[in-house]
Amino acid sequence: MILTNGEKIDLRSLLAEEITTLPFEYRYKNFNPGKGYADIKPVGDACLDGRITNNAGYIRLDAVLTLQYRTACARCAAELERTLHVPVERDIAIRGQLEDEDTDDYLFIDGEELDLEPLTVEEIYLGLPMRELCSEDCRGLCSKCGKNFNEGTCSCPEREPDPRLAILSKWSEKHSQQ
Ligand SMILES: [Zn+2]
Ligand SMILES: [Zn+2]
Structure with a gap:
């Protein structure tokens, strides 16, 4: 039927x-x-x-x-x-x-x-899934130039470091100099 x-x-x-x-x-x-x-x-x-x-x-x-x-x-x-x-x-x-x-x-x-x-x-x-990926390890796109990272890298400057990490690295620099 x-x-x-x-x-x-x-x-x-x-x-x-x-x-x-x-x-x-x-x-x-x-x-x-x-x-x-x-x-x-x-x-x-x-x-x-x-x-x-x-x-x-x-x-x-x-x-x-x-x-x-x-x-x-x-x-x-x-x-x-x-x-x-x-x-x-x-x-x-x-x-x-x-x-x-x-x-x-x-x-x-x-x-x-x-x-x-x-x-x-x-x-x-x-x-239906909430979102789909082309593959689990898809690298996505560069947020600045839109380059597809699955196809290679771009020449955009590295992303700004996380401010919390910046404080930590200053701290460890200071301590390693002592
Ligand atoms: Zn993808
Ligand atoms: Zn880029």
């Missing part, structure tokens, strides 16, 4: 235990990360692919979320293409059947349909 934005999974035959497994492919289109994620540019759809199973009333969703996106290295601004790949597992409960519904442990369904959009969006935000 392939679904997209606005389409819900019909769980009737699964809930009636006529089938025990319901595979699905959800294509969430036009995901817009919004402010705070200005550097994240999705490429294509976010995909949530998996299945829902009903094992004697124990209903569960197992899926994998993938989203390809372009972004920039937080230090050197190099363009990066990354893929978010997140396993998604949830127990499913029918609203009105649990004593305490004030819980994040379950994915609740109203009636006999499930909308995968809230789950997909939630998992994308949980999965």
Whole structure:
């Protein structure tokens, strides 16, 4: 079953235990990360692919979320293409059947349909990193001339020493002269 934005999974035959497994492919289109994620540019759809199973009333969703996106290295601004790949597992409960519904442990369904959009969006935000680096040891850019230190050095004067270190070095100079 392939679904997209606005389409819900019909769980009737699964809930009636006529089938025990319901595979699905959800294509969430036009995901817009919004402010705070200005550097994240999705490429294509976010995909949530998996299945829902009903094992004697124990209903569960197992899926994998993938989203390809372009972004920039937080230090050197190099363009990066990354893929978010997140396993998604949830127990499913029918609203009105649990004593305490004030819980994040379950994915609740109203009636006999499930909308995968809230789950997909939630998992994308949980999965997106706060910042990306082209590599762990990226050296970044010179703050004066913008030279990419991954490609070589520049001729800008060394950065001003930390004033606390300057005091310390004066102190040790004085003491070494005694
Ligand atoms: Zn970098
Ligand atoms: Zn420089």
